[in-house]
Amino acid sequence: MSGLLPVEEAQARLLALRESLGSENIALSESLGRYLSHDVRALRDQPAVALSAMDGYAIRFDDLPGPWHVIGEVAAGSVPALHVDVGHAVRIFTGAMLPEGADTVIVQEDVALSGGQLLLTGDGPGSRGRHIRARAIDFAAGDCLLPAGTRLTPGAIAAAAMSGAGQLAVGMRPRVAIVTTGDELVQPGRELAPGQIPDSNGAMLAAMLAGDVADPVLPHHIPDDREKLAHVLKELARRHDVIVTVGGASVGDHDHVRAALEAAGGSLDFWRIAMRPGKPVIAGRLGDAILLGLPGNPSSAFVTATMFLLPLVRHLAGARDPLPVVHRAPLAAALSAGGARRDYLRARLENGELVPLFGQDSGLTLPFASANALLIREIGAPARDAGEMADYIAVA
Numbered sequence: 001m002s003g004l005l006p007v008e009e010a011q012a013r014l015l016a017l018r019e020s021l022g023s024e025n026i027a028l029s030e031s032l033g034r035y036l037s038h039d040v041r042a043l044r045d046q047p048a049v050a051l052s053a054m055d056g057y058a059i060r061f062d063d064l065p066g067p068w069h070v071i072g073e074v075a076a077g078s079v080p081a082l083h084v085d086v087g088h089a090v091r092i093f094t095g096a097m098l099p100e101g102a103d104t105v106i107v108q109e110d111v112a113l114s115g116g117q118l119l120l121t122g123d124g125p126g127s128r129g130r131h132i133r134a135r136a137i138d139f140a141a142g143d144c145l146l147p148a149g150t151r152l153t154p155g156a157i158a159a160a161a162m163s164g165a166g167q168l169a170v171g172m173r174p175r176v177a178i179v180t181t182g183d184e185l186v187q188p189g190r191e192l193a194p195g196q197i198p199d200s201n202g203a204m205l206a207a208m209l210a211g212d213v214a215d216p217v218l219p220h221h222i223p224d225d226r227e228k229l230a231h232v233l234k235e236l237a238r239r240h241d242v243i244v245t246v247g248g249a250s251v252g253d254h255d256h257v258r259a260a261l262e263a264a265g266g267s268l269d270f271w272r273i274a275m276r277p278g279k280p281v282i283a284g285r286l287g288d289a290i291l292l293g294l295p296g297n298p299s300s301a302f303v304t305a306t307m308f309l310l311p312l313v314r315h316l317a318g319a320r321d322p323l324p325v326v327h328r329a330p331l332a333a334a335l336s337a338g339g340a341r342r343d344y345l346r347a348r349l350e351n352g353e354l355v356p357l358f359g360q361d362s363g364l365t366l367p368f369a370s371a372n373a374l375l376i377r378e379i380g381a382p383a384r385d386a387g388e389m390a391d392y393i394a395v396a
Contacts, residue, residue, distance in 0.1 A: 004274035007307065007342055011323060013270055014283050014308055017290050020318045021172035021241065028161055031152045033213055034170035035318035040146040043164030045136040050098040051076075054131040057089040057111060057118060058102035061128040066111075068118040074099060089118050098132060105131035139163070149320020171213075171318025174241040178205050178219040181229065181248040181257070182296060185221060200365060201246045201294075201301045208305055211396060213317040214242075224248070226256040230263035237264070237289040241316055244309055245282075247296030257282055257293040266291060274379065276341040277362035278304040297362035303344045303374060306395055324393045326376070329354050331390050338381035346371035347392065354390055371395060 005013075023037035052058065059068060063086060073091035074080040082090050084101035092098070092105060110122030125131060139145055145159050146152075152160075152168070160168055185199040186192055202219030209217050220236075222229050229248070236243050248257040258268060266286035273281050277300035282293030292312060294304045306324060314322035332353035346357045346367045354375050357367040376391040384390065 004272050004279065004341070005270055007273060007275050010270060010273045010281065010283070011308065011311060014290070014292070014312055015315045015322065017269060017283065017285060018241075018288070018316065021174060021316050023169045023171055023318070025167045025169050027167060028157055028165070031157055031160075031168050031170060032154065034152050034168075034173075035213065035314070035320070036146055036148050036150045036152065036168065037171050037318050038169040039144050039148050040150075040160050040163055040165060040168065042139045042141050042143045042145055045140050046138040046162050047133055047135060050135050051133045052092045052094055052096050052098060052105050052131065053133050054105055054107045055093050056105045056107040056131065058084060058092045058099055058105055059089045060084060060086065060102060061104040061125070061130075063087055064124055065120045066118060067120075069116070070113070070118050103128055103132075107131060147320065149318060151319065171316070173213050173215050174313050174316040175239065176209055176214040176217050176242045176244060176313060177236040177240040178202055178209075178217050178244055178246070179229075179232065179236070180219055180221045180246045180296075181224060183224045185247075187221070200298055201296065204298070204302060205244065205246065205305055205309070208310065208396075209313065212310055212313055214313045224256065226260050226263065229256050229260040233260055233266070233286060233291065234264040237266075237286040237291075240289050242309075242312060243286065243289055243291045244305075245291065245293045246301050248293070257291075261286060261291055261293075274341045275303075275307070276339075276343050278307070278344070279341065281308060283308075295362075298365045299346065299360075299362040299368050302368050302395075306374065306393065307344070326391050326393060328389050328391055330387050331384060333386050335375075335377060335384045335388075335390065337383045338377045338379055340379060342379050343375075343377040344393075345375040345377060347373045347375040349373045349392065349394070354392055 068089035071088050072082050074096045075093050076095035080097055080099035082099045084099050090099050104125050106125050110124050111118050112121045145163050146156055180199050180202045184196050186196045188198045206217045222232055245257050261284050266284050268284040271282050272279055280295050281304050284291045294301045311322040330353050332355040348355045359367045373392040
């Protein structure tokens, strides 16, 4: 279809509207889910010295098969003052420093004490250095452990802490405003007049952003009033990095977002994308803020937020790879041929197979309430049988 942008081009143009925001130093305890703005390099070796990996006895490998005379013990966190000579053994515990002279640990299940001597009762260690964590086996001082742009998971935070870091430099959290439009919308939970519906999109987008790195968002609602919408957009642009509007992005008499953006002094970058659902996506600038206009049908808003809003927020927060990750899995049922736009079908990944959900109309909410995947059907793709591979994006 002429005039429609490919999804990848639209994503690239959206992210190019503004560079990532600045950075700030925060405590490790506050860093979950944030994106590093600088590499994390190790300030120390890990471990700093050779440590025992098991409870047992530190020995010289050449003294096998024993017996040994136990000359003392060493626990984790203590510095051993003992030296292991010929025929000597030191009781050692997991995480304890290896005493001088020892080069192997024999596990306690393979030995027994008898008459003041330590005797081999099992197979024993099969090689020199067995059950020892060598110095810097995890990482060495100066190693780049986590590159800039990495999302901080619990495991990444543990690595940063072990590296010697006390704080982390992370990207700023984008300030996002959600604006839903439409005379028919009513705040969820309130009584509805004839022709009105609950404003589900505002709650949905706020929940999607809450799982990412944006500052907490409370949705605004504006009726179908171009002048009022332009005034609100202008005010929001002064204190937000992203304004996401929902509804009013198409060509109807009550679709005011494009005109309101212009009236507020903003500029349009692109409009309309070769995708389904979600063709009438708007992107532009209003001062330093980016305006992203999403269509109002619930499934359209969900899909376009997944493909554009969340990547934009992650980009501004400093993500190295902000775009959704595409996976592959076999189809659980046959899939018809693709059309003139790329389809993002609500689906479930069950037992390793993709199951397209019944009811793909963009106005339906129930199908994407149970969806955990968006099944991708490319423009003009041939029909496929069950068992053939297909691309998908995982969604929460």
